[in-house]
Amino acid sequence: MERLTYDDDLFLRMECVLGVPVVNQIVWRFDRPVALDALQSMWGLLATGPIDRSVRRTRVPGARDSWTAARTPADPIAVGSPIARDAVDTWIENEAAVRLDPIDGPAWRLSATAVESGGMIVSLVGSHVVGDGGALTSAAAAALSGRAVPDDFRRVGLDNSGSEAALSGADIADGVGRIGAALSGAARALGATAVDTVRARRSPASAAEPSTPDAADTQADHSRVIIAPAEGPWVPSTVVVDCPAADWSAAAANKGGSSNSLLVAVVLGILTGSGRISTRDRVRVALPVSTRTSGDRRANATSGVSIHVDPGATYRDDLGGIRASSKQAFSAQADRRVTTTFELLKPLMQLLPDAIVAKLAASGSAPLCLCSNLGTRGLALRTIGGVDATSVAMRSITQNTDVALLRRTGGGVSAWWNESGERATLCVTGLDPDRFPSKEHLRGLVEAEYGRWGLTPEFW
Numbered sequence: 001m002e003r004l005t006y007d008d009d010l011f012l013r014m015e016c017v018l019g020v021p022v023v024n025q026i027v028w029r030f031d032r033p034v035a036l037d038a039l040q041s042m043w044g045l046l047a048t049g050p051i052d053r054s055v056r057r058t059r060v061p062g063a064r065d066s067w068t069a070a071r072t073p074a075d076p077i078a079v080g081s082p083i084a085r086d087a088v089d090t091w092i093e094n095e096a097a098v099r100l101d102p103i104d105g106p107a108w109r110l111s112a113t114a115v116e117s118g119g120m121i122v123s124l125v126g127s128h129v130v131g132d133g134g135a136l137t138s139a140a141a142a143a144l145s146g147r148a149v150p151d152d153f154r155r156v157g158l159d160n161s162g163s164e165a166a167l168s169g170a171d172i173a174d175g176v177g178r179i180g181a182a183l184s185g186a187a188r189a190l191g192a193t194a195v196d197t198v199r200a201r202r203s204p205a206s207a208a209e210p211s212t213p214d215a216a217d218t219q220a221d222h223s224r225v226i227i228a229p230a231e232g233p234w235v236p237s238t239v240v241v242d243c244p245a246a247d248w249s250a251a252a253a254n255k256g257g258s259s260n261s262l263l264v265a266v267v268l269g270i271l272t273g274s275g276r277i278s279t280r281d282r283v284r285v286a287l288p289v290s291t292r293t294s295g296d297r298r299a300n301a302t303s304g305v306s307i308h309v310d311p312g313a314t315y316r317d318d319l320g321g322i323r324a325s326s327k328q329a330f331s332a333q334a335d336r337r338v339t340t341t342f343e344l345l346k347p348l349m350q351l352l353p354d355a356i357v358a359k360l361a362a363s364g365s366a367p368l369c370l371c372s373n374l375g376t377r378g379l380a381l382r383t384i385g386g387v388d389a390t391s392v393a394m395r396s397i398t399q400n401t402d403v404a405l406l407r408r409t410g411g412g413v414s415a416w417w418n419e420s421g422e423r424a425t426l427c428v429t430g431l432d433p434d435r436f437p438s439k440e441h442l443r444g445l446v447e448a449e450y451g452r453w454g455l456t457p458e459f460w
Contacts, residue, residue, distance in 0.1 A: 001170055002156050003064040004055065006346040007300035011128040012055060012065065012102065017354045018361055021399045022128040024136045025096050026381065027240070028389040029088075029460065030120045034112070036079065038385025039122065043077045043110050045143035046124075050155040050299075051131050055103045060168065062175030062351055067299075069158040072105030080113035088121055088460060089439070093235065095123040096397045102129035108136075122384065132300040133374070133396060133416075134290045141380040152292050178347055188344050228433035234403045237442045238429045240393045240460040243450065245424040251453045257319025259417070260287075260373045262453065263426075264307075264322050265315045267371050267415045269449040270428065270442075272313070274435040276412050277368070279313040286367040287326060289333055305329035316452070366411030366431055372396075378420025392420040393460070395427040406433050 004012065015021040046052065056068040083091050091113055100107050108126040115121060126136045135153045142150035149155050228234060252262035264285055271277045285307050292301040307325040309315060315322050352360075378392035395416045411431030418425055428446055430436025436445075443459060450457040 001167075002067045002158070002297060003174060004066065005298055005300065006350050007132075007298070007302070008129060009065065009350050011300065013354065013357050015102065015127075015129065017358050019400055020405070021100065022396060023096065023098075023100060023125050023399060024128055024131070024133045024396050025092075025126075025394070026124045026136060026140055027092055027095075027393045028120075028122040028381070028384065029391050029393075030122070030384075030387055031118060031390050032387060033114060033120050034122065034387045035385045038387075039077050039079075039110070039112055042140075042143045042384065043074070045146070045148045046108065046110060046139060047074055048148040048155075049139045049143065050149060050153050051108050051126050051136065051139045052106075053130055053155075053158055054105050054107065055129065056167075057103065058171045058175075060171035060175045062179045063171040064174055064178060064350060067158055070105045070107065071103075072101070074106040074108055074110070078109065078111040080111065082114040082116045083121075085115055085117045088115065089240075091121060092123060092240075092460075093238070095125055097235075097399060098125060100125065100127045102127040119390075128300070128396065130299055132290075132302045133372070133394060134292050134301065135299060137374070137377050137381060137394065138292070141377075144381060144384060151294050152296050154295055154297050156297050178351060183348075226434055227437040228403050231403055234401055234406060234433050236398075236401065236406065236429050236431050236433070237436045237439045238395070238397075238427060239439060239443045239446055240425065240427050241446055241450070242391045242423050242425050242458040242460070243455045245419045245422055247455055248424040251455055252319060254454075255315075255317065255319040257323045259419075259424075260326055260371075261315075261319040261322040263371050263373055263415065263417045264309070264326070264369075265319060266426070266449050266453065267369055267413050267428070268309060268313075268315070269452060270430075270445045271369060271413050273445045273448060274413075274430070274432070276432055276435045280311050282311055283309045283369055284367075285309060286370045287329065288370070288372045289330065303333060305333045364409060366409040367414065368410070368412040370414040372414075372416045374416060374418035376419045378418040378423075378425065382420045389420065391423040391425045391460075392418065393425045393427050394418055395429065397429075403433050406431055 011022055052070045052074060053067050054069070054071045056066045058065055095111055098109050100109065107130045108124070110124050112120060112122045124136065124140055131139065131153070138150035138153045142148065248262065249259060252259050257265070268283060272279060277283055286304055287307065288302055288304045290301060291303050307322070307329050309322060374394055377394070381392050382389050414429045414431060416427045428442065430442045436442045447457050
């Protein structure tokens with residue numbers, strides 16, 4: 001029996017307790033039609049792959065939920081009526097808003113529609129509970145290569161044949177084990193905290209030098225004009241933009257950077273242009289990192305690191321600082337030999353009842369600046385039925401958001417970048433309803449920032 005990890009449980013709680021499901025989406029843009037039988041073959045392989053599963057919730061205190069085969073099969077591929085070129089954005093957003101169910105199923109959906117002026121758009125959405133962005137792209141890439149199961153995302157623990165008595169016995173054993181793990185982890189975390197406190201007291205006073213606060217902590221200093229409604233549903237604005245991958249690489253190299261450091265710089269520029277931050281702020285940037293390995297059994301296998309970009313916007317002339325900080329953070333994450341306090345507390349947090357999770361979530365926050373570099377993943381996804389996509393976009397979306405939630409969590413900009421051969425594609429979402437009040441406004445900020453780096457944006 002395969003149990004949900006802490007990260008799987010986190011996304012399940014977001015959906016079941018907080019009512020804000022998170023889904024991942026891949027979108028293909030083609031300049032000519034893709035054969036329906038190729039899409040049906042892709043659907044069939046996805047339907048026998050690792051994303052086609054459901055969560056079995058347990059009633060035993062302390063026991064983790066487990067995975068089972070999908071209770072409801074995924075709907076057959078949905079092929080819509082042809083749409084106008086200027087309706088592509090709306091179609092993509094509607095697909096991202098589709099209701100998925102990681103418990104009763106289906107947890108994913110494959111759909112396609114022709115564009116009246118020529119070409120086709122294909123969308124694959126999957127619940128974040130059953131797989132993170134890396135899992136979804138791996139499942140899709142495997143299906144496009146004729147395989148149901150990718151090398152780095154195994155389809156395991158989905159046997160439905162166990163009796164209720166056997167399942168209950170396994171849940172009881174897991175509950176006892178997890179309570180012990182939670183107590184042990186909490187004790188180790190307390191010990192580590194005590195040691196850190198003693199070390200801090202013994203360190204020289206000069207170590208406590210004043211520092212520039214993060215922009216996330218000083219956002220109240222920047223004027224805020226309320227543009228969005230005071231309350232009610234609100235879908236964050238998102239734009240998808242292409243440019244030649246060679247141009248992106250050249251712009252980065254011209255300033256001593258990499259594709260990743262240019263991504264960070266572009267997103268910082270969008271935030272600055274919106275007025276959410278200024279060049280006087282020190283900004284914390286979140287950089288997701290995949291920890292998925294060959295034969296991985298986890299639905300969610302993503303960690304993350306953070307870097308700080310100092311005030312002054314010197315990165316506009318020299319990307320070397322962002323590049324060095326990112327490289328150091330990635331190396332430290334990969335070479336981590338000491339278990340963090342957060343890791344020690346994960347078993348305890350997974351034991352918390354839904355009511356306590358809901359209260360703790362009231363003080364939660366979203367990243368001010370999140371930059372997810374998916375590298376060349378789009379290249380493995382590019383071809384469906386012998387037809388190459390002009391570009392491939394990937395992103396993560398939180399559903400059922402409203403103005404109050406977005407203002408309270410304080411998110412800024414989240415971005416996802418990838419290459420799919422000759423094209424570099426960026427998805428940008430503005431999570432602040434007042435700084436990014438419309439898609440048109442966000443598009444203008446992206447266009448201006450691309451111009452700053454000598455890039456020509458091609459919006460979807």
